[in-house]
Amino acid sequence: MGMFSRINDIVQANLNAMLDKAEDPEKIIRLIIQEMEETLVEVRTDAARFIAQQKTLTRERNAIEKSIADWQYKAQLAVNNDKESLAKAALVEKQKYVAKAQAIEEQLSQLTDSVDKIQQDTGRLNEKLVEAKQKQKSLITRKHSATTRLKVKAVDSAGKIDDAMMRFEHYEQRIDYLEAQVDAYDVTDQKTTSLSDEFAALEQDESIDKELAEMKKQSVA
Known part of the structure; x- marks a missing residue:
């Protein structure tokens, strides 16, 4: 992963602090969301693998439990027929399956813990992803608002510049008229x-x- 090295890094990340320090917050939040979504895909992939292993081990355990019951029946049958050595042999086989069943139970327990943790992590990641998307939406809204306001300001400034230029031109015309009045006096003062x-x-x-x-x-x- 790039920004985050572990799921906890994502969950505990202070998005506001990260965005405040970023030169391009909109780009950063987009990358954060992308990484969160990629992490969720990886987590779901792990969860699917663990669940598949659970199903496989559960089938094996059921088959083993059936074998245990079968050897138990055979041992009892041997005892009932005074076949002590045969009964012991059946019990030995039964214990082998019991050991296998215990090993499978331990694996299933570990897988269950892993799946439970993934469910918790997925929930936390989804909450953080929702938060990030809300931040992204807020940033986009703020950017759009700022862009609109900037355009309005630009139009307003252009209007003020036009007004100033019109006033300046009007002022020049007034000066031209005053100068023309002076020139008119010079013309009319010439002796005839x-x-x-x-x-x-x-x-x-x-x-x-x-x-x-x-x-x-x-x-x-």
């Missing part, structure tokens, strides 16, 4: 030349030209 201003400038240029011409004539004279 009216028609009267253009004529006034033209008259000023003409006056300057006349004065410059007069200055040139005086210089020549």
Whole structure:
């Protein structure tokens, strides 16, 4: 066996402690259940072998008991007919079968103890197996619940990110609008030349030209 070396190791194992220390509790509990089930198969195989031996020995014992009764009858018959030596010989044969019967009884007693112990161990193993399967079911339920909650959190987080991005884009649009307002002021503040201003400038240029011409004539004279 891998995790367990004896049936008692399985029965006395603290599943909670084992799972708390495991990096992958779901995998560990699956392996534990597998080993328990394999152990039960081995135990049942032993039980079947012992029961088969019990049946075989019981048949042998019944045959021996019949032989004992037969030799007992022969010994009594010899005594009744004053055949003492023959009676002793019959009793000797009877004792041989009695010894065989005693040996078989001892074997049957040992087999009975073994079968009783297997029944107890099987009961304890089944209880532990039920406990392990309940742990496995609990782990699967917890994993499913955690996975579902994680998906919900992920969707919620994605929604928050989208909201934040929308707020950021809205904020950028507001800034763009404010900057556009400033640019609009710059455009509207540019000075425009009216028609009267253009004529006034033209008259000023003409006056300057006349004065410059007069200055040139005086210089020549």
